[in-house]
Amino acid sequence: MKPAEFYPRDRLWHPPALTPDYKTSVARSPRWAMLSLQGSLSEITGPVFGHGDIGPLDNDLIRNFATTGDPVGERIIVHGRVLDENGRPVPNTLVEIWQANAGGRYRHKKDTYLAPIDPNFGGCGRTLTDESGYYFFRTIKPGAYPWRNWVNNWRPAHIHVSVFGTAFSQRLITQMYFEGDPLIHQCPIVNTIPDPRAIDQLIAPLDMNAAIPLDCLAYKFDIVLRGRRSTLFENRLEGN
Numbered sequence: 001m002k003p004a005e006f007y008p009r010d011r012l013w014h015p016p017a018l019t020p021d022y023k024t025s026v027a028r029s030p031r032w033a034m035l036s037l038q039g040s041l042s043e044i045t046g047p048v049f050g051h052g053d054i055g056p057l058d059n060d061l062i063r064n065f066a067t068t069g070d071p072v073g074e075r076i077i078v079h080g081r082v083l084d085e086n087g088r089p090v091p092n093t094l095v096e097i098w099q100a101n102a103g104g105r106y107r108h109k110k111d112t113y114l115a116p117i118d119p120n121f122g123g124c125g126r127t128l129t130d131e132s133g134y135y136f137f138r139t140i141k142p143g144a145y146p147w148r149n150w151v152n153n154w155r156p157a158h159i160h161v162s163v164f165g166t167a168f169s170q171r172l173i174t175q176m177y178f179e180g181d182p183l184i185h186q187c188p189i190v191n192t193i194p195d196p197r198a199i200d201q202l203i204a205p206l207d208m209n210a211a212i213p214l215d216c217l218a219y220k221f222d223i224v225l226r227g228r229r230s231t232l233f234e235n236r237l238e239g240n
Contacts, residue, residue, distance in 0.1 A: 003041075003044050003045055003167075003228070004044075004228050004229040005038070005039050005044055005169075005228070005229055006039065006044065006167070006169045006170060006226040006227065006228050006229070007085060007226055007227050007228075007229065009226065012194060012195065013194075013195055013198050014193075014198075015192035015193050015194065016192070016194075017029035017030060019188075019191075019192040021188045021191065021192075022149065022188045022189050022191075022192050023149050023150075023188075024149075025192070039169050042168070043167065043168045043169045044167045044168075044169050045166075045167055046167060046168065047094075047164060047168070049092065049093070049094045049128060049164070050092075051128060053094075053128075054126065054127060054128055058125055058126045058127060059125050059126065059127035059135075059136065059137045059138065060125070060137070060138045060139075061097075061099075061121065061122065061123065061124070061125045061137060061138065061139035061140065062075060062138050062139065062140065063138075064122060064125060065120060065121055065122030065123075066120040066121070067119070067120060068119065068120060069120055070120060071101065071102070071118045071120040071121035071140050072101070072102050072103075072118055072120075072121075072140070073101065073102025073103075073118075073121075073140035073141060073143075074102065074140065074141040074216075074217070075138070075139075075140060075141075075215060075216035075217075076138075076139060076140070076141045076216050076217050076218065076219060077136060077137070077138055077139075077210055077211070077212070077216055077217070077218040077219070078097070078136065078137045078139060078159065078176065078204065078218075078219050078221055079134070079135065079136035079137070079207075079210055079218060079219075079220060079221070080134070080135065080136075080204075080220050080221040080222040080223060081129075081132065081133040081134050081135070081222050081223070082095065082129050082133045082135065082163055082165075082222075082223045082225065083133055083222065083223070083224050083225070084165075084170075084224065084225050084226065084227040084228065085224060085225070085226060085227030086227040086228075088227075089129070089131070089132050089133030089134075090129060090133050090163075090165055090166060090170075090225060091129055091130060091131045091132070091133055092128055092129060092130075092131075093128065093129050093133075093163060093164055093165055093166065094126060094127075094128060094162075094163070094164045095126065095127055095128070095129060095135045095161065095162070095163050095223075096124070096125070096126040096161070096162040096163075097124065097125050097126070097137055097139070097159050097160060097161050097162075098123055098124040098125075098159075098160045099123050099124075099139070099142040099158070099159045099160060100123065100142040100143060100145060101115075101117070101118040101121045101123060101140065101142065101143065102118065102121075102140050102141065102142065102143050103115030103116060103118070103143050104142065104143035104144050104145030104155075105117055105118075105143075105145070106123060107121070107122055107123050113145050113146070115143065115145065121140060125137055125139065138216065139159070141157060141178070142157045142158065142159060143157060144156055144157050144181075144183055149188050150188070153186075153187070153188060154183055154186075154187075155183070155187060155189070156177055156178075156181045156183035156184045156186075156187055156190070157177070157178050157181055157183075158175045158176060158177050158178075159175065159176045160173070160174075160175055161173070161174050161175065161176055161221075161223065163223055163225060165225045165226070169226065170225045170226050172223065172225055172226075174202065174223070175189075175202060176202060176203075176204050176219075176221045177190070177202055177203045177204065178203070178204060178219060179203055179204060179205045179206050179219070180206075181203075184199075184203065185199075190202075201224070204219035204220055204221040205219065205220055206218070206219060207219060207220040
């Protein structure tokens with residue numbers, strides 16, 4: 001039986017391609033109207049990942065790059081569930097993160113911010129969700145950093161997140177922000193999002209119930225991927 005297709009993306013929920021206050025979008029946005037194409041079988045199935053693809057420290061950014069000691073900064077846990085639009089868990093899906101260190105510096109050759117590189121922090125990790133769609137990472141809270149958008153723009157502390165889902169059509173790349181950060185609502189990238197409720201979904205609240213006493217705080221970040229339409233059964237349309 002052919003897998004059912006996914007719901008179309010809500011264009012009022014996602015930011016438009018052209019948002020001139022975010023200057024990079026001007027060069028990156030298409031000059032012609034987008035084409036609407038039906039999802040092919042290759043796009044609504046796969047990829048498949050297994051536990052053999054994940055190392056034992058891949059979700060522990062405090063330890064997975066350290067050589068001479070722990071990295072500098074506030075130790076945190078980031079955890080949550082990956083769900084679809086129907087509220088169903090998405091199990092065994094690959095979640096990847098990458099981020100700046102506590103000083104706001106990425107381990108990247110093109111990052112020339114004056115904050116120092118942390119020799120014990122690589123800034124990237126990955127994990128698979130369990131049967132209930134749950135995932136978690138242990139990491140260092142990233143710092144804010146300046147960027148050349150306008151004269152004095154700063155990115156709020158954030159973690160980049162990539163989720164593959166059960167099919168390429170579900171693939172999501174987004175950013176997680178931290179509750180209480182005053183830079184969030186001053187960020188030109190955040191302000192490209194038209195619906196305030198969508199911005200709220202990108203802000204992870206402090207979760208003291210998941211914090212480890214005398215070790216680290218925790219933030220809860222649930223991720224919602226595109227949902228799948230019901231699969232037709234004997235040409236019956238109930239539920240579609």
